[in-house]
Amino acid sequence: LPHLMTRYTEISKEIRTIMAKFEAKICRENRVVGMTSTAAAKYHDLLEEMRPRIMIVEEAAEMLESHIISALTTSLEHLILIGDHQQLRPSTSVHKLSEVHGLSISLFERLVMNQFPFTRLSHQRRMRPEIRQLINPIYRDPPLQDHPDVIKYPTIRGVAQSLFFLSHNEDEHNLPDSASKVNEHEAKFAAKLSFYLLQQGYSASKITIITMYSGQKTL
Known part of the structure; x- marks a missing residue:
């Protein structure tokens, strides 16, 4: 039995090698091949067979160092990391x-x-100058500048300004059997504001409501 298990392992490895060569041949017919960092580690044999010379990692500042290292191949000549080290870190x-x-x-x-x-x-x-000013303290050296195109962005129809903060005194509360919090006042305000924007001629696909709590989405 041990001999059969050893032979089984050897044959399985040979099959994986053959499949990797076949899949790599298909991938090499494309100029660009994309995958997640998880797939890069899972299919590392395939990556080796593809023999990439250039690897581009997007959102590199949010990726664990081990994920990037495990994706590197012996054929690699250029590793290009794209991201923002002043935002979210890996978790x-x-x-x-x-x-x-x-x-x-x-x-x-x-x-x-x-x-x-x-x-x-x-x-x-990406954003109008009024919104960009909020992140000025983060991006100071050199200071972030606006491309001329953002000046041309139209103002929001039916709203006096593109950025405003609303303060209220309505308390939030926890959902039953959940640690998530909800605030009915904020939910109603967001819904009514969205309806108002729809009345100004905007489609629903142009309106996004972002909340920090999953429970708030249920409202």
Whole structure:
């Protein structure tokens, strides 16, 4: 029986190698192949067979260093990391691993903090200047600038300004059998504001409501 198990393992490995070569041949017919970091680790044999020379990692600042290292291949010549080390960090299921052992620091952030040369975008094309000003304290050196296109963005129909904060004194409460919190006042206000924007001619696909609590979505 031990001999059969050993032989079974050998044959299984041979089959995986053959399949990896076949799949790699198909992948090499494409100029760009994309996958998640989990898939890169799971199908590392396939990556090796593909023999990539360039690897681009998007949202690198939110990815565990081990995920990037495990995806590297012997054929790799260029590793390009794209992300923002001043935003979200990688997360682990065990808090102690993140804080005590530094797993919450990505390879991307580690390189930047150790003065590794990097290029930083200087212009943003996403938001109106009023909103961009909120993140000025974060992006100071060099200061983030607005691309001319954002000045052309139309103002919101039926609303006096593009950015405003609303304060209220209505308390939130916990849902039964749940740690999630809800605030009915905020939910009603958001729903009525959305309905008002629909009346201004906006489609529902152009309106997004973001909440911090999963329970709030049920309202």
